[in-house]
Amino acid sequence: MRGIAVEAIKFDPEICNQCETVDCLMKCQYIEFTDVAEAKTEKLKINAGEHSRVLDECLTCYACQEYCPYDNNPFYLLVERQEQLGLLPAPTPIVTEQLKMMGPKGKIQKEAVTPPVVNMCAFPMLTGSVRGKLFEGASVIVGTDIFCNIMWLHFAKNSTIKERVPKMIDNIMDYYLRDSGVDEMVCFHDECYGTYTNLAPAFGIEVPFKSIHLFDYINDRLDELADRITPLNVKVAYQRPCSNRLIPETDPVLDEILEKIGAERVPRTYDRENALCCGGVPRVHQRDDLADELVEKNINDMLDVGAAYCIFNCPFCMATLGQEVAENGIMPILISDLVQMALGE
Amino acid sequence: MKELIDRLKKIVGDRFVSEAPEERYIYSMDMGTMPASAPDLVVMPASTEEVSKIMEAANAHQVPVTPMGGGLVLSGLTRALKGGMILDMKRMNRITEVNPKSRYAVVEGGTSQGMLQAYLKKNHPELKHSVPDAPPIATLAGNVCIHGSGHLSVLGGYHSDMLTGMEVVLPTGEVIRTGSCSVSSDWFGKAPLPDLSGLFMGWAGTTGVVTRLGIKLFPSYRYNDLLIFVCDDAEDMPDVISRLTSTQVAEDMTPWMTPIPEWARGFMHINIAYGAHSKAELTFKRNLLQMSVKAYKDKKTGGFLPMPPPQKNRYMKIPTPDLVRFADVRKGGGFEYVGAIMAIEHFAEAYRAGVEIAEKNEVSYSMGARIVGAGHSMMFFYAYAFNRADQADMARAQKALEETNAATLEMGGIPWKAELPAQQQIIEKMAPDTFALMNRIREALDPNHIMNPGNWERA
Numbered sequence: 054m055r056g057i058a059v060e061a062i063k064f065d066p067e068i069c070n071q072c073e074t075v076d077c078l079m080k081c082q083y084i085e086f087t088d089v090a091e092a093k094t095e096k097l098k099i100n101a102g103e104h105s106r107v108l109d110e111c112l113t114c115y116a117c118q119e120y121c122p123y124d125n126n127p128f129y130l131l132v133e134r135q136e137q138l139g140l141l142p143a144p145t146p147i148v149t150e151q152l153k154m155m156g157p158k159g160k161i162q163k164e165a166v167t168p169p170v171v172n173m174c175a176f177p178m179l180t181g182s183v184r185g186k187l188f189e190g191a192s193v194i195v196g197t198d199i200f201c202n203i204m205w206l207h208f209a210k211n212s213t214i215k216e217r218v219p220k221m222i223d224n225i226m227d228y229y230l231r232d233s234g235v236d237e238m239v240c241f242h243d244e245c246y247g248t249y250t251n252l253a254p255a256f257g258i259e260v261p262f263k264s265i266h267l268f269d270y271i272n273d274r275l276d277e278l279a280d281r282i283t284p285l286n287v288k289v290a291y292q293r294p295c296s297n298r299l300i301p302e303t304d305p306v307l308d309e310i311l312e313k314i315g316a317e318r319v320p321r322t323y324d325r326e327n328a329l330c331c332g333g334v335p336r337v338h339q340r341d342d343l344a345d346e347l348v349e350k351n352i353n354d355m356l357d358v359g360a361a362y363c364i365f366n367c368p369f370c371m372a373t374l375g376q377e378v379a380e381n382g383i384m385p386i387l388i389s390d391l392v393q394m395a396l397g398e
Numbered sequence: 399m400k401e402l403i404d405r406l407k408k409i410v411g412d413r414f415v416s417e418a419p420e421e422r423y424i425y426s427m428d429m430g431t432m433p434a435s436a437p438d439l440v441v442m443p444a445s446t447e448e449v450s451k452i453m454e455a456a457n458a459h460q461v462p463v464t465p466m467g468g469g470l471v472l473s474g475l476t477r478a479l480k481g482g483m484i485l486d487m488k489r490m491n492r493i494t495e496v497n498p499k500s501r502y503a504v505v506e507g508g509t510s511q512g513m514l515q516a517y518l519k520k521n522h523p524e525l526k527h528s529v530p531d532a533p534p535i536a537t538l539a540g541n542v543c544i545h546g547s548g549h550l551s552v553l554g555g556y557h558s559d560m561l562t563g564m565e566v567v568l569p570t571g572e573v574i575r576t577g578s579c580s581v582s583s584d585w586f587g588k589a590p591l592p593d594l595s596g597l598f599m600g601w602a603g604t605t606g607v608v609t610r611l612g613i614k615l616f617p618s619y620r621y622n623d624l625l626i627f628v629c630d631d632a633e634d635m636p637d638v639i640s641r642l643t644s645t646q647v648a649e650d651m652t653p654w655m656t657p658i659p660e661w662a663r664g665f666m667h668i669n670i671a672y673g674a675h676s677k678a679e680l681t682f683k684r685n686l687l688q689m690s691v692k693a694y695k696d697k698k699t700g701g702f703l704p705m706p707p708p709q710k711n712r713y714m715k716i717p718t719p720d721l722v723r724f725a726d727v728r729k730g731g732g733f734e735y736v737g738a739i740m741a742i743e744h745f746a747e748a749y750r751a752g753v754e755i756a757e758k759n760e761v762s763y764s765m766g767a768r769i770v771g772a773g774h775s776m777m778f779f780y781a782y783a784f785n786r787a788d789q790a791d792m793a794r795a796q797k798a799l800e801e802t803n804a805a806t807l808e809m810g811g812i813p814w815k816a817e818l819p820a821q822q823q824i825i826e827k828m829a830p831d832t833f834a835l836m837n838r839i840r841e842a843l844d845p846n847h848i849m850n851p852g853n854w855e856r857a
């Protein structure tokens with residue numbers, strides 16, 4: 054069944070009118086406001102479809118989506134307004150070329166799958182991560198024809214999300230799940246899980262399958278494989294990605310996983326609600342000075358807490374920060390790989 | 399011929415003279431579109447002295463000599479058009495000196511790019527030379543002789559500009575030197591003497607055999623990075639190139655425009671490579687480059703591709719594997735390009751002409767350029783891949799090449815390392831007295847017309 058994209062993002066202006074804290078903007082790590090009143094004025098401008106400096110200064114870190122205590126979708130609305138007002142955060146040729154590069158290639162073919170079906174999104178180079186006992190019997194689906202397309206939030210391109218996400222959902226159903234009688238899928242990345250469980254409802258897009266977050270999948274699997282775990286006894290710094298802001302309920306699951314494998318999530322300054330962007334997106338926006346600053350802050354913070362590993366769940370964060378992390382003597386690693394280490398795989 | 403062969407065998411040894419048909423076949427062609435033309439024999443000398451004796455023998459027997467390095471020029475310049483011998487220089491591959499303070503290396507006439515690159519990496523990691531994107535077996539001499547360009551060309555110009563001196567065996571067998579090494583034991587440069595090196599560069603091996611040359615070396619940096627600028631309007635390119643080169647920071651700048659993969663079609667990219675001794679210096683240089691084109695960022699009409707380090711690595715390989723990969727798109731081992739040396743303000747015109755010609759002739763194409771100097775000129779290339787086993791495909795590529803050469807001259811550019819038909823087109827446009835002087839010089843150097851005959855001659 055094709056999901057239907059509607060024009061408007063789900064949000065209730067009345068909730069904002071009544072809101073006293075304006076957490077969405079007051080907690081923003083990248084834009085300064087003198088007081089709540091100023092933040093409120095800017096927020097109401099955004100709600101009314103008027104220009105606000107927030108639309109120019111926004112790093113598109115997704116965090117306000119988490120900060121709003123009323124789930125009033127401030128970030129999705131912000132991106133909607135950026136696009137409506139033609140405020141592209143990145144140069145036009147960068148956006149148009151990326152749109153072509155990441156567009157569906159129509160190369161998808163029908164395939165029978167068996168659970169667990171692991172969605173690796175558009176990253177075939179990462180399918181090697183799905184291996185060993187942890188993913189025993191898994192079917193992997195991957196390619197630009199099932200790309201979650203959430204990245205366009207960084208490009209003021211909600212229109213692309215509305216156009217492409219329903220098609221991707223159709224593809225997942227038509228080419229993989231339906232004929233195999235499967236109705237659920239493990240999302241390897243926060244991006245996909247965030248798209249199907251948080252973005253889609255806010256955009257009025259129907260999702261006919263159940264999405265399972267990688268953390269939930271791993272957490273359950275670790276109970277089944279408990280006798281194979283050798284505790285790692287290591288300190289890890291977690292680089293929480295932007296897309297996890299859409300699904301903060303999954304963050305405590307990571308704590309459970311790390312406890313099971315004997316890894317300590319060191320309380321660094323830039324974790325949890327205070328997580329700092331890896332620096333990748335500001336480079337897209339041609340703000341390299343800011344990106345340099347973010348990289349430095351992240352690395353110093355990891356060094357300060359004596360982390361031996363920097364753990365990532367986002368391949369883009371890892372690509373952006375990994376080399377710098379390694380040069381500073383900290384081992385960059387994907388969470389699934391860390392878990393596999395504990396399983397002796 | 400038998401007498402000559404015996405004489406040559408005495409000079410270089412039996413193993414290094416061959417008239418075997420399979421050898422003659424292999425040496426009859428290159429990967430480009432020019433028809434095969436077989437030599438009578440192939441000779442591989444090992445020293446300047448041997449080259450000199452070979453030239454004396456060739457003169458005595460009035461047999462043509464075509465010098466060859468890697469044979470990778472692609473435009474058929476190492477085919478024996480009038481038979482005779484191919485003088486394959488690959489045995490003369492010693493690196494005889496590296497001067498780290500004055501930053502130059504002296505190599506023999508058959509030393510390959512790959513050998514010097516590897517040698518410096520191992521023995522002088524603080525130094526590097528400007529490597530072209532040709533396969534590593536290409537020789538320094540062959541490349542300098544055709545005014546090649548490479549990964550340090552923004553910094554140092556054409557590779558012929560990086561030449562510091564030469565030892566050359568003249569067609570008549572005398573051994574001469576050009577540059578400081580003709581007076582001093584040091585090979586530091588061409589100044590302040592009358593520059594005789596020009597007698598051998600751009601002549602397609604028709605004036606002598608280079609047996610040794612000095613080439614400039616440059617600092618090799620510990621930290622290296624690459625930016626890729628993107629815009630979608632070819633008209634902006636001269637200004638963008640001019641701004642970027644004005645920073646005097648880039649080592650290499652290579653625009654590329656390709657219809658494959660499909661997402662890249664219609665976009666202008668410029669790879670900008672630069673290096674530094676420290677991270678802080680690298681960031682400083684990056685900022686200079688970015689600031690230079692800030693106007694485009696502010697208008698949102700251009701910017702830098704976001705690329706995490708692992709993705710960049712592919713673009714930072716020297717030589718780049720991308721051109722070789724493109725060369726094989728049609729399979730069947732056919733590849734040739736027109737390198738149009740021209741002023742950068744013709745960029746948009748050159749780009750439009752390329753798209754039009756490629757689409758009209760239905761050939762697989764890729765376009766790009768290498769900026770030479772601080773925007774002083776560029777080598778704009780139109781690369782066409784074809785299947786050698788498919789005559790129609792090859793004919794289409796040939797026609798596209800010819801039309802591109804004509805368009806290049808029309809725009810005020812000059813086809814680089816021109817194949818025979820393009821040489822004719824250039825001669826037609828050349829000031830007549832200049833061509834007459836070329837002929838007089840040749841006559842003086844090569845009275846028996848034995849050096850790579852057929853090239854730079856009016857048909």
Ligand SMILES: Cc1cc2nc3c(=O)[nH]c(=O)nc-3n(C[C@H](O)[C@H](O)[C@H](O)COP(=O)(O)OP(=O)(O)OC[C@H]3O[C@@H](n4cnc5c(N)ncnc54)[C@H](O)[C@@H]3O)c2cc1C
Pocket residue numbers: 464465466467468469470471472475476487507508529530531532533535536537538539540541543544545546547548601602603606607608609721722725850
């Ligand atoms: C995939 C690909 C990429 C390329 N990229 C580049 C590039 O980035 N930059 C570039 O400059 N070129 C490039 N080329 C073109 C060419 O391969 C190189 O310029 C190469 O360095 C030519 O050297 P060679 O030894 O193969 O010369 P050859 O083909 O052997 O000879 C070239 C010319 O020089 C003459 N010659 C050779 N050796 C001597 C000598 N010792 N004395 C006198 N005359 C001599 C020959 O007679 C001939 O006329 C590329 C080619 C390919 C196939």
Ligand code: SF4
Pocket residue numbers: 068069070072073074075076077078096120121122123124125126127
């Ligand atoms: S989006 Fe949420 S936090 Fe922001 S003003 Fe509205 S209700 Fe308040």
Ligand code: SF4
Pocket residue numbers: 077078080081082083084107110111112113114115116117118128
């Ligand atoms: S997305 Fe991030 S930077 Fe933008 S307003 Fe929200 S919290 Fe601030």
